[in-house]
Amino acid sequence: MQHPVEKFPDSATLAAELASRIGHLLADATTVRGRASLAVSGGSTPIPLFERLAHLDIPWEQVVITLVDERWVEPTSTDSNEHLVRTHLLRDRAARATFIGLKNQSLRARDGETGCEEHQNLVPRPFDVLVLGMGSDGHTASLFPGADTLAAATDMLSGRHCIAVTPVAAAHERMTLTLPTILDSHQIFLHITGQEKYRVLEKALAEGPAGEMPIRYILRQNLTPVTICWAP
Template sequence: MPLHWVHEHHFPDSPTLVHALSGEIKVDLEEAIGERGACSLVVSGGRTPRALFEQLRTEALDWTKVWIALADERWVETTSPDSNEYLVRETLLQDLAAAAHFIGLKNPAPKPEAGAEWASRALTRVPRPFDVVVLGMGEDGHTASLFPGSLALARGLDPAAVPGCIAVNALTAPHARLSLNLSALLDSRRIILYIEGEAKRHVYLRARVPGTVAEYPVRAILHQRTVPVDVFWAP
């Protein structure tokens, strides 16, 4: 069954995708600044977006009016290479983009369960709805840190929940984590699902088919009809 609110964009290779996606994000943020005086961008970590961040930081924007936040974070020190904040600071918040405002999720709380409320409060500083949310997807169908099999998954995907962060202890992934819940991710004007490789393409195609969100949590993004979704894929 076609998902008419999901638009797919296929590219021959990663550099072509990165160039096109960076340009689209720039246009969205530029328009938001022109209309509302500020804009917001939520990004994910992992290996895939590194090249995108390095390209995006060169875009000519009024970065002083850009707010950047994370879709999820590992509960590690922000100086750790495993930290999403570390990735963003090293690859995105450089050059022109160093002037942007950044709100991280890791905080002084002793555990992510205690840190979730702190992070949710910190995110209230970021203009809402988010103008652009860039999500990735794992080969198990997770997005942000909403993992299949996680005890926190039902709470994270509850469409009636107050938008905010939840603590996640995923049996299939290293480190305890914080993640935006589905309500927070959908408090946005546009969602971009950025994936690369044939393996993830096959997972995405399975997630497009109606089924339980517990099997493939990314289904909650693909099958909602509140926010337009653009899927960017390259081999």
């Protein structure tokens, strides 16, 4: 399935346009169903997007926000995606949203899988909007090439919402939404910036095993619409 690649002149323009689209999708969902859900990724790229979303005048009290993945660190840690979201998104008007994270009190990520499943059952699905990033190795969420649980995390018949991952090269144990849960969305946006990421995207769109660049699991499916948003 071919997914559109939309190019923006700069990252600020991209963030403004993407925030507007996400806001409309969430507002429409609250009108139609009385609630909406948004799943977001971490990293530095989405910070301008989060800050624009936080100001939008939509019924945030009817929106549930969750994470696509999380490092297994305390939410007070600057390495935590929950910390990032609480700092940049759950503020201003968006402070009225409900947040359901992935990190729980278990010491190891694999011991936290059951609790994570229980919490994810509280998030309305399909997600109305899910925002992904992409690493220079072609990973997305915490679907890392070479990870020991990558096959389980991308099993479309597993029935699982989240699974623990220990990346080969990245720091910290992780918890990630599984591929079937990621794809249980009305709309996915892949949000990337910079020339290096564009080169990675071009490679991901070419031939090769999906496991070598797990973003290919998203790009090669036809269940869920994906819009790729890129700026230099």
